Amino acid sequence: MGSLFPFQDLNYPPPSFLNPKIEPKIEPFDDQLHLHQPNFSNTSNYIQEQLPVPEINLEEQQVYAEFYRISELFRSAFSKRKHGELEVLHPELSIVPHHGQVGNKVSSSTAIVKKALKHSHRSSEMVRVTDLGIEDQIYFRDLVRRTRMVYEALRIFLIQEEDNEKGLGFGKRMRADLKAASLMKDRGGWLNRDKRIIGSIPGVYIGDVFFFRMELCVIGLHGQAQAGIDYVPISQSSSGEPVATSIIVSGGYEDDEDAGDVIIYTGHGGQSRNSARQCVHQKLEGGNLALERSKFYDIEVRVIRGVKCDKAPVGKVYIYDGLYKIIDCWFDIGKSGFGVYKYRIVRIANQPEMGSSVFKYASELRAKPLSLRPSGYLSLDISKKKENLPVFLFNDIDSDRDPLLYEYLAKPIYPPFSYPQMNTSRGCDCISSCCDGCLCAQRNGGEFPYDRNGILLKGKPVVFECGTSCRCPPTCRNRVSQSGLKYRLEIFRSRETGWGVRPLDLIPAGSFICEYTGVVLTMQQASIFAMNGDSLVYPSRFPERWVEWGDISQVYPDFKQPTIPQAPSLDFAMDVSRMRNVACYFSHSTTPNVLVQFVMYDHTNASYPHLMLFAMENIPPLRELSLDYGVADDWTEKLAICN
DNA sequence: GTTTCTTCAAGAGG
DNA sequence: CCCTCTTGAAGAAA
Numbered sequence: 001m002g003s004l005f006p007f008q009d010l011n012y013p014p015p016s017f018l019n020p021k022i023e024p025k026i027e028p029f030d031d032q033l034h035l036h037q038p039n040f041s042n043t044s045n046y047i048q049e050q051l052p053v054p055e056i057n058l059e060e061q062q063v064y065a066e067f068y069r070i071s072e073l074f075r076s077a078f079s080k081r082k083h084g085e086l087e088v089l090h091p092e093l094s095i096v097p098h099h100g101q102v103g104n105k106v107s108s109s110t111a112i113v114k115k116a117l118k119h120s121h122r123s124s125e126m127v128r129v130t131d132l133g134i135e136d137q138i139y140f141r142d143l144v145r146r147t148r149m150v151y152e153a154l155r156i157f158l159i160q161e162e163d164n165e166k167g168l169g170f171g172k173r174m175r176a177d178l179k180a181a182s183l184m185k186d187r188g189g190w191l192n193r194d195k196r197i198i199g200s201i202p203g204v205y206i207g208d209v210f211f212f213r214m215e216l217c218v219i220g221l222h223g224q225a226q227a228g229i230d231y232v233p234i235s236q237s238s239s240g241e242p243v244a245t246s247i248i249v250s251g252g253y254e255d256d257e258d259a260g261d262v263i264i265y266t267g268h269g270g271q272s273r274n275s276a277r278q279c280v281h282q283k284l285e286g287g288n289l290a291l292e293r294s295k296f297y298d299i300e301v302r303v304i305r306g307v308k309c310d311k312a313p314v315g316k317v318y319i320y321d322g323l324y325k326i327i328d329c330w331f332d333i334g335k336s337g338f339g340v341y342k343y344r345i346v347r348i349a350n351q352p353e354m355g356s357s358v359f360k361y362a363s364e365l366r367a368k369p370l371s372l373r374p375s376g377y378l379s380l381d382i383s384k385k386k387e388n389l390p391v392f393l394f395n396d397i398d399s400d401r402d403p404l405l406y407e408y409l410a411k412p413i414y415p416p417f418s419y420p421q422m423n424t425s426r427g428c429d430c431i432s433s434c435c436d437g438c439l440c441a442q443r444n445g446g447e448f449p450y451d452r453n454g455i456l457l458k459g460k461p462v463v464f465e466c467g468t469s470c471r472c473p474p475t476c477r478n479r480v481s482q483s484g485l486k487y488r489l490e491i492f493r494s495r496e497t498g499w500g501v502r503p504l505d506l507i508p509a510g511s512f513i514c515e516y517t518g519v520v521l522t523m524q525q526a527s528i529f530a531m532n533g534d535s536l537v538y539p540s541r542f543p544e545r546w547v548e549w550g551d552i553s554q555v556y557p558d559f560k561q562p563t564i565p566q567a568p569s570l571d572f573a574m575d576v577s578r579m580r581n582v583a584c585y586f587s588h589s590t591t592p593n594v595l596v597q598f599v600m601y602d603h604t605n606a607s608y609p610h611l612m613l614f615a616m617e618n619i620p621p622l623r624e625l626s627l628d629y630g631v632a633d634d635w636t637e638k639l640a641i642c643n
Numbered sequence: 644g645t646t647t648c649t650t651c652a653a654g655a656g657g
Numbered sequence: 658c659c660c661t662c663t664t665g666a667a668g669a670a671a
Contacts, residue, residue, distance in 0.1 A: 121668075173654060178666060185667090213652055217667075225667045226650040233669055252651025268650075286649085286669075306651075314653055 122223060124236030126243065128198045140203030141591045144219055145617055146548070147184075147191055151218050152509050153458075153550045154180040156451060178225075181214035183555050192220025196232050198245060199300050199323060207355030209506060209618040210304075210318040213248075221320060222246045222304055228253075229268055229287025231294075242290035243299060244326075247345075248318070250306025254278070255334040255342065260357060263303070263324070266334070267291065267341030281339035284331075288341045295326035300348060305356045311506060319355040319620070323348045355620055359506070362621030366488060366504050378404060382491065383581070386410040389485045391582050392504075395493035403491055403499060409579035410484070412517040418605035427470030434478050440466050441478075445564045454480045455510035456597060456614050459546025461567035463612075465601035481512045481612040482601050489514065489582050489625075497587040500624045507619040510549070513594060516583040516611035518574035526573030535577045539611055540570040543630040545595035549616060568598055571607040583613060589626035593617050596627065 132140070158176040184190060192201060201221050216222040223230045223245075231244045247265060249258055254277065257264040267288035270278045282288060294301060300323040309317040328344035347354070365372055369380065369392065376396030382403060383391045387410055393403055428439040434448065435441075441448055443464040451457055454477065466478045474483065488504040507513060518537065521529060526536050546561075553559040576584050586594060595616050598609035619625065 172664085175653065175665065177653075178664095182666075214666085223668075224650070225665085226652055227668080228651040230668095235670075248651060250651045256651090266651090271651090316653095 123194045123196060124232065125194075126196045126198055126232055126237075129202050130199065132202055136202070138591055141205075142203075144191065144201075144203035145591060147189065147219055148215065148617060149509070149548060150189060150552065150554050151180055151184060151215055153552045154183060154555055155212075156455065156457060156510070157550075157552055160451060160457065177212040177214050181218050184218055187555055189554055190218050190220065196236075196245060198243065200302065204320055206320055206322045206352045207358060207620050207623060208320045209355065209620045210320075211312050211314070211508070211618065213318065216248075216304065216318060221302065222248060227268060227287065229291060231287050231290030233286075233290075241293045242286075243297070244287065244290040244294040244301050246302035246304065247291075248304045248306060250316070250318075253340075254336065255332075255340050258305075260354065261347040263343075263345040265291075265343045265345050267343070270338055270340060278334050278336040278338040278340060282341050284341065291326055291343050292329050292341070295329045295343065298325065300325050301345070303345070303347075307356050307359060309359075309506065311508065317506070317618075319359065321347075321354045321356055322351040358620065358622050362504050383408045383410060387485045387582075388483075389488050391485075392488075392490040393492075394490055397493050397495060400493060400499075403585065406576075406584075407579040409517045409519075409581050410515075412515065412574065412610065413519045413579070414603060414605075414608055415520060415522070418520075418608050419603045427467055428472060430466075430470070430472040430476070432473070433476050434466060434470075434472050440464060440470060440472075443565065445562050448478055450477055450480050452477065453508075454486075454512065455508065456480075456512070456549065457510075458550030458562060459544075459548065459595065459597060460562050460565065461546075462565050462598045462600055462606070462609050464565065465599055467601040479601070481515065481597075481599050481610065481614075485514055486511070487513060491582060491585050494624070497624065499585045500587045501582055501585045502622050502624050503619060504621055506621055507615045509615050509617050509619075511615045513613045513615055513625070514581065514583050516574065516596070516613060517579075517581040518576040518584070519579060520608055521573045521575050523571055523573065526575070529573075529575060529577075535575070537574040537576060539572065539574065539596075539598075539609075541630045542596045542611075543628050545592065545616070545628055546597050549595060549597075549614070568600075568609050569607045570598075570609075574611070583611075586613075586625050586627045588629045588631065590628060592626045592628040593619050593623070594625050594627050 155176045158174065158179050162174055162176070181190075197220065201219065204219060204221055210216055210221075213222075213225060217225060228248045228250070229244060230246045231242045234240060234242050237243060249256065249263060249265065251258075253266040253268075253271075255264075255266040267282050267284075268286070269288065270280050270282040284292060291301075303321045303324045305319050305321050306316050307319055308315065324345045324347050326343050327346050330342055332340055332342045334340040361372075369377065373394070373396070376394050377392065378395055378401055379393040381387075381390035382393045386408055391408075395401070426439065428434055430438050430440075436448075437446075444460070447457075449457060449460065449463040449465075456463075463481075465480065465482055466472050466476050467482075470476070472478070487507050489501055490504060491499060491501050494500045503513075516537070521536070526538070530536055551559070551561055553561075593616050594613050597612050597614050599612045600606065600609050613627070
């Protein structure tokens with residue numbers, strides 16, 4: 001089977017960049033300034049009596065035929081098994097605690113992210129963090145991920161709250177991006193404030209995507225709310241010289257030239273108010289001086305690019321592109337005839353590919369896949385139009401064609417008895433779009449599960465979308481996950497994870513990605529099926545990652561993740577041995593970027609919810625998608641073996 | 644510690 | 658779509 005349980009853990013950066021044998025180093029920085037010799041480290045039981053089958057079309061009949069075929073398999077085997085044994089085969093639902101299990105080594109490095117207090121300014125102590133072991137990498141990735149989830153949850157919460165108070169589209173909007181950051185700062189929720197980190201920030205990977213400048217401040221990637229150059233100021237540097245830490249290249253200066261690996265960057269200042277034109281000479285001070293000093297001492301800077309992106313809330317995203325060095329610095333006359341400081345900034349070799357160029361590549365790939373990659377495609381749509389977007393199948397490393405052997409199943413096959421009997425279910429009576437207080441909102445605990453953009457607001461034990469018995473149109477905002485793919489996906493072959501899945505689009509955090517499909521089996525059916533050595537997925541084994549999504553208890557301690565509607569009993573297994581969809585190829589990770597949210601909409605059997613997959617973070621194009629399959633209780637031991 | 648100043652934000656309106 | 662205005666918050670410097 002191979003691909004069903006891709007248990008190879010997927011933790012970025014990919015293993016080829018790791019060297020787990022090396023102890024983490026947190027180097028004091030000041031000495032290096034004086035030595036002038038920086039050391040840049042490389043960096044149902046099966047219902048016997050048949051219930052009436054609802055009216056179905058031809059295609060669905062074939063699908064049901066498959067269900068009955070499998071049911072028949074069990075019918076013969078079922079009688080030989082006893083209930084007691086079945087219980088044993090049904091493992092307890094286990095919620096894997098993921099935190100604080102990362103080993104003792106971490107404790108040394110956690111010091112650098114110790115929560116800052118409310119009034120504290122940034123520290124003046126400079127450090128460089130390199131050669132983190134894989135456990136530490138996972139730890140920091142998780143920390144950054146969680147911090148970003150809080151930020152995003154808070155931001156969306158503030159917007160929702162404002163909408164609820166003032167109604168849609170009236171008056172000026174509050175700056176939720178700023179407000180969320182400010183609230184987190186007050187609670188000490190910002191990262192990396194007790195040390196100034198030179199070089200890469202632990203837990204932030206090249207290619208990571210941000211929608212707001214303030215988010216860069218929150219995680220400590222770039223500490224300036226607006227200024228493009230962040231640096232350790234003179235007053236805080238032991239050598240009396242400023243040191244640049246990070247720059248943002250976002251096209252705001254007319255004299256910039258961005259060629260990717262090489263940037264001609266303009267210093268800041270000299271611009272008139274409300275205009276991007278130079279109107280006075282720049283001075284060698286502040287960030288300009290810091291960049292010059294960083295060049296002199298050969299110190300690397302982080303580079304973040306602002307890149308146009310229609311899907312982003314502000315038409316722009318910020319992409320972390322890795323470390324660069326300033327190799328040249330001069331004073332020049334700019335296009336407007338005033339003096340500007342210019343810096344030639346070159347990307348350091350042997351880093352993962354730049355996020356911004358991956359962005360560009362992915363957009364070309366969407367437009368003309370075959371001209372960019374003439375060989376390697378096994379299918380340009382493995383779903384054969386069953387999905388509303390093509391699902392690519394790509395393998396350029398070996399001859400494995402395994403995914404072609406399975407029938408593509410866009411929706412799971414539920415047992416007929418899970419569908420409602422005629423006219424027994426009720427839906428809402430909303431005509432255009434669902435409104436507050438309608439039946440469907442009540443089912444979800446009085447609020448809608450999604451925002452206007454279809455972003456999942458909070459993880460819940462189960463989400464009720466509007467269904468077949470509702471009168472609202474398909475465009476209703478409570479029909480997010482039942483509408484199919486919105487982002488293009490590619491199943492691809494990887495040396496690290498076997499078969500995996502990656503998007504061709506940027507997927508914003510909280511977005512619906514796809515459903516996990518297969519043939520739904522009762523536990524009794526499943527237990528027999530499992531004896532035949534076939535591939536089953538048990539929904540109850542997915543750790544409850546949804547509790548992490550939309551959790552703002554860090555800022556509002558009273559906040560509790562909803563426990564209503566009640567958790568489904570999840571008394572089923574999903575058979576993917578013959579029919580499956582793209583979700584089946586997601587890799588496993590203990591720091592996943594995708595979560596499982598149970599959703600009900602088309603049938604009434606609460607034990608058989610849909611397994612809907614949502615993005616837990618902003619997922620850049622071509623980054624592999626990963627799910628927590630809940631199999632890695634012994635993960636740390638496994639790691640030890642791998643190393 | 645406080646105040647002033649600058650700043651490659653982001654929203655809204657023209 | 659681009660320009661301009663407004664509001665805004667952090668951090669550096671004084």
